[in-house]
Amino acid sequence: MKESIFYNPSSDKMVGFVELGPFGPSSEIAATHALQFYARAVTCKFSRPITFFPTKNLQAQQLVSIFWETGEFLVSCGFDVLGVIADG
Secondary structure, eight states: OOOOOEEETTTTEEESBOOOGGGSOOOOSBOOEEEEEEEEOSSSOOEEEEEEEEESSOOHHHHHHHHHHHHHHHHHTTOOOOOOOOOO
16 A cells, blocks of 8 residues: 555545544554455355555554454344454
8 A cells, every 4th residue: 555645625634544443543644554354255245345444553452453343243234254364
């Protein structure tokens, strides 16, 4: 991911900063990485990104919180989480 800050006139926001939503404070640090959780079904063709966070130096506790919250969200939507694959 390329480090870049720019103004998005349609949302009237600056884009490109680290943003962890409820898992961390807002930051004025430019993001250099992206954390994405993606759900893929085993028995049908469902395949969707679930969450996306622009990051730079993600702390382990933040990653654990985001991981479990995402899993709980999928279960609350009726999905059975059978496995997890990590890349990166």
